[in-house]
Amino acid sequence: MATETVATPVRVVVRAHRLTEEAFRPFGRIVGPGREVLTATDTPFAANLVHLRRVEGSVDYINRHLDHSQMFVPLSPVPVLVVVAPPDQPMDGFDPGSIVAFVADGTQAFILDVGTWHIEPRAIASDDCPMINLQTTGYRAHTELIRFADRGIDVALEVDVTRV
Numbered sequence: 001m002a003t004e005t006v007a008t009p010v011r012v013v014v015r016a017h018r019l020t021e022e023a024f025r026p027f028g029r030i031v032g033p034g035r036e037v038l039t040a041t042d043t044p045f046a047a048n049l050v051h052l053r054r055v056e057g058s059v060d061y062i063n064r065h066l067d068h069s070q071m072f073v074p075l076s077p078v079p080v081l082v083v084v085a086p087p088d089q090p091m092d093g094f095d096p097g098s099i100v101a102f103v104a105d106g107t108q109a110f111i112l113d114v115g116t117w118h119i120e121p122r123a124i125a126s127d128d129c130p131m132i133n134l135q136t137t138g139y140r141a142h143t144e145l146i147r148f149a150d151r152g153i154d155v156a157l158e159v160d161v162t163r164v
Contacts, residue, residue: 012096016081019102019110027084027100027116031071031109039114040068043138052129055081055122060148062099062117065135067142070112072121073132077106080129081122087115091144117146 017023021030029036038045045068062085074080082102089098094117103124104110112118123129136142 012099014083014099014101016101016103019082019104019108024082024102024110026086027118028069028110028112031073031111036071036111038069038071038111038134040136042067042142043136045134046137047132047134049075050120050131050133052080052121052123052131054127055124059083059119061145062094062119062148063143063145064115064117065112065139065143066115067138068136069114070118070139071109071132071134072112073109073134074104074106075130075132076126076128078126078129079106079124080104080131081124082110083119083122084112085117087113087117089117091146094146096148 019030021032024030062083064087080103082104084100084102085094085098089095099117104121120133121131
């Protein structure tokens with residue numbers, strides 16, 4: 001009779017930090033008064049209005065776009081959670097311990113650099129949190145997606161925004 005080995009779930013606790021230019025630099029840029037260049041290698045940019053979901057107790061996936069940078073522009077002064085991981089993390093062997101979270105104050109537009117792992121930003125304290133999402137029309141063809149459960153690992157993310 002064979003015994004089945006059950007892997008112990010991996011628990012990663014992510015404590016959110018305030019979104020600052022210096023802290024966010026490995027992942028992207030905060031849009032200021034100067035002009036910021038966006039990158040698109042294959043298809044044109046398009047914008048759409050998104051209404052962010054609230055922060056949940058876990059995140060099941062993370063993705064990245066290999067052909068373009070992506071920009072989010074807030075339309076209301078509601079703080080949002082930005083969850084990212086460095087672009088140098090490989091698709092195979094992705095380390096969930098590399099995930100970082102930031103709280104944007106609701107006035108900050110920000111750009112994710114090409115290849116930065118991320119999830120769609122999440123609303124922290126409101127059920128109505130509209131943002132403009134600017135990305136290429138061909139993003140699906142150039143996106144890598146990791147669903148943690150599909151990899152045979154169970155990664156739970158807890159985000160503590162109380163210390164921001």
